[in-house]
Amino acid sequence: MMSEIPKVSDRAVPPGSDAIADAVPRLALRALGRSFGDEVAVDDLNLEIAKGEFISLLGPSGCGKTTTLRMIAGFIQPSAGVIEMDRVIIASAKRALPPEKRGMVMIFQSYALWPHKTVAENVAFGLRLRKLDNAAIRHRVTEMLQAVKLGSLAGRYPAELSGGQQQRVALARAIVVEPAVLLLDEPLSNLDANLREEMRVEIRRLHNKFKMTTILVTHDQAEAMATSDRIAIMNKGKLEQVDTPLALYAWPKTRFVANFIGRTNFLEARCDDTDVVFDGFSIAREQFGPRGLEFSGHVTFSLRPQSIGIGRQQVVSGTPREETFLRMPATVLEAAFFGEYWEYVVTLGAGAQRLRVVCRPNETFDAGQEVLLNFDPRQMAPVA
C-alpha cells in the first residue's frame, strides 16, 4: 500500500528551492481531447502548469472544463493526446494511471465528506492510507484543522457543520496529504454569496501558505480572478486564452474572452493608411501606441465601460487624466443607477455606435444630455 501512494514529506518543500526542477512543468496537457460518442467535450487542449502555480479553468457550463479536470484526476480517460506529470505520461488514449496512483487530490463540488466519519477522521483518512503512525496522524490533523480554523470542531460529524465549515474540512482533508496537485471542482458553488467571498480568500490564503500546484474549475469569473495566478478560459471544448487575470481583463484576445471576463463594448473599425475608422469617428494610428501601426483590414476592438470617462460638455473638465486620452462628444441615451455605480448608454458623434459607460454614483447625467467622453485608445484591445 505504502508504495502506491506518494509519501508525505516531513515538511512541504517550498517551490523554487530547486531551480532546475522548476523548469519542468508539474503538469502538461498535450493535444488533449475527449469525446463522448459524437460529442467532442475537449478538443486539442495544450496547457502547461508550473510547480506551485494556481491556475483556473474558467468557462460557461458545458465548455469542457470539468471533463478536463476529471481527465487530470484520472476519473476520465482521454480519447486523444496525453497528460504528463513531471515529464512522465500518466494518461493517454491507450492507458491511464488510476486516480489513486497520481498523487493528486480532488475537492468535489459536493465536498464529498464521508458522513459517517467525524471531521478529524475525514482529515486523517488519507494519512491512514499512507500508513503514518497514529501519533504523527494526530499531530498533522490537529495542525491542519487549526490551519483551516476548525480546531474546535474535530469531533463533529459533517452533517453538524455549516456549508463553509464543510468546505474547510474538504480543503483540510485534501491539503493534509500534501498532494502533488490539488484539484478543485467548482468548490464554492454551493455556498451563498458572502461565504463564497470569504472562502475564495481562504483558498488563496491556504495556497500562499502551502504552495501546492492547484487547478480550480469554475464558471464564476470573480472566483477565478481572486484566486488564480493564471486563468485558462475555455469555450466549446477549446482553450480560448491563458493569461494572468489582469491581462485577460485588459488584453482579451477573442470576443468570447472579452465578453466573459467582465462586460465590454465592441467597436468595429476599418483601417486605412493613417487612421482607424469607426462608425462616426476615426482615431489616428499612432494614438494606439506602437501596435497601432500593425492594424490592418477590419478590426474589432474591445473597450471596457470602466475605461471610459464622461465629462460635461459645457464645462471643460480640465485636462484629460493623461495626455494620450481622447475627448469625444457624445449623447446620453439611457441612464440606469445600480447603487454602486451608474451605467450609461451613449452614442458617439453622429454615428450609430453605442457604448456602455460605467461611472461613480456622483457622476450624474440625464438621458438626452450632451456630454464629452474621454478614453485612452491604448486601452482598446483588438479581438479576434
Added chain:
Amino acid sequence: MTIFQIPFRHSATGIKDAKGSSLATGLVWASVVGVLAFIVVYPIVKLVIFSFTARTGLTFDNYFYAFGRARYLQALWNSLLYGATTTLVATLLALPLAWGFARTKMPGKTLIRAGLLGTFVIPSYLAAIAWILLAGPNAGWINRAWMFLSGAENGLFNVYSFGGLVFVSALYAIPYIFIYVSDGLSAVSSEMEDAARMLGAGAIGVAVKITLPLVAPAIFNGCLIVFLDTIALFGTPIVLGLPGHFNVAAVQLLEFFEYPVRAEAAAAYSLPLIAITCLALWLQRVLRGRRSYESVTGRTSANVGAASPAVEWILFAYAMLILALAVVFPVACLAKAAFSVAWGRPLIMANLTIANFTELWSSGDAQRGITNSLAIAALAASAAVALGICAAYAVARRAFPMSGVLGPISLGTLAIPGITLGISFYSAFSTAPFQLYGTIAIIVLAFTARFLPMAYGSCVSGLSAISIQLEEAVRSLGGSQLTSVRHVIVPLLRKHLLSGWILVFILAIRELSVVVFLAGPGSRTISMLLLDYSESGNLELAAALGLVLLAITLIVVVAGHALLGRDLLSRSQ
C-alpha cells in the same frame, strides 16, 4: 521519455501493485457472476430442459401429460379464478383503509400501521390454520357464537369453501394494496385537486376524474403483486381448499411428486406460472410507459382532512374490525389453542395445559425443524445480502464491462413463483453432479435465489443515495476501489444491509412453497411441520409451533426496529 513510469514520489512497484489489486477485484466480480449464474440462471435453464426430458431423450410427453387431463387444467383455471377474486376482495377491503389513512385525520394511524405490519408478519398458512379455529364449520368459535346467539342449527361460515379461502387470503393481502395506494394518495398534490375544484368540479367529480386516475397505477401495482402472490400461494389452498375439493395449480404441483413421481411433468406444468408472471410484469411496464405519472410527486402535500369526524370514526371502526379479523382473533385463537388440551373446549382450568409446548420441546422433529428454520433463514439472509450488495454495486458503478446484466439477473426470481422455483431447484440440484436433494444446502441456495431481489432492491435504494463523489474522494486520496467499498460504501449502507437481512430472514423463516419440493427427512422446517400437524388434525400442536414462529419473527422485527427505527421495512422493499 518513459511511458508509465510511476510519476513523482511513487515507487517503482506501483504498477505491479495496481495489477495485484485489480486481480483481487477481478476475482471478486468473477465469483459474484459465477454464483449468480449458478443459483439463478442455471436452475431456470435446467427447469426448461427438464420439462422436455424423458428417460429416452427429449420429448413433449411431459407437456401432454401435464395438460392432458381435465383435472389438471381445472386446477390452472381455479388458480386464476382464485387469484383474481382474492385481488378484487383485497382491493375492496384495502381502499377505504388507504384513503382514510392518507386523506383524513382518522384516529389511531400508528396503531393501524403497526397492525398491518402484523398482518404482513403472520404467514398465510398459519393464518389459515387460525381461521379453521375461528370459522371451521360448526366447531369454529365464530360459528359457535352465532349458533349460541341465534339458536341456529348450523354455523354462519364454512372456511373450507371457495369464499372462505378467498376471504382469508384477501385479508392477508390487504397490506400490499394498502402500502401502494396510501403512498399514491399521499403523493397526489392537493393543488391538482384544488385546480379541478376551481374549474367547477364537485367533490365526487374530483375523486373520479382527478384522484382516481392519478392513483390508478398504484392500485394496479398493488393488485398485480397480490394476484401474482396469490396464484403462487401454496399453504392456504392446501389447508383450506383441499378439504373442500378445491384444487389449485400450486397444490396440483405437489401431487405430481406423490408416488409415482412425475417431476418432469411438474416442471412442464409449472412453466405457465412463469409465463403468467412475465405477462403481468410486461403489462405493468406497458401501462406505465404510456403515460408519465412523475408529476404525481408534487411539491405540495396531499389534502388531509377531507372527511367529517363522523366519517373518520367510521373509518377507524372499520380499520379496527379488519385488524381484529386479521390479527387479534387469529392470534388469540392460536394462543388459546396452544395452551389447551382440546382447542374446541372452553377456556377452563381443566382445559389449560403447557403440554403442547413440552411436547414440542421433547420432539426431535420440532427441535430439528426450529433449528433448521433458524439456520436456513440466517444463512439465506446473509448470502442474499452479500450477493445483493455486490450485484448492486457492480451495476451502479459499472464495475466491469456488461456489469449491467447483473441487475435483471438479480431481480429475475421475482418473475418466478416460489413453487416453480422449488421445482427448478429440484430439477437442477437433485441429480448428478449436484446431489443436494434433502439437504439444508439446497434450501439455502433456493432461498438465496428467491429473496435476492429484496436484498438487491434494498442495496440499490441505499446505493442510489450515496454520491459517487464520496468514493471518488477515496480514490483521489490514494485508496483503491476495494478500500472505498470497505470504508465508505459498507458503513454507509449498514442500515440498508441490516434492513435487507431482516426482511429476508422474516420471509425465509416462514417460506413454505419452495421448501416442500426440496426438504428431506433431515431438513424439514417449521413451515412444513406446521402443515403436517394441521393435516394430521393436531391443531393444538400446530398452534403452539405457530406461536413459536410468530415469537421468533416478532423478536427479529422488534430487534430490527430498535436498531433501525423507521428505516425497517420501508416502502422501497
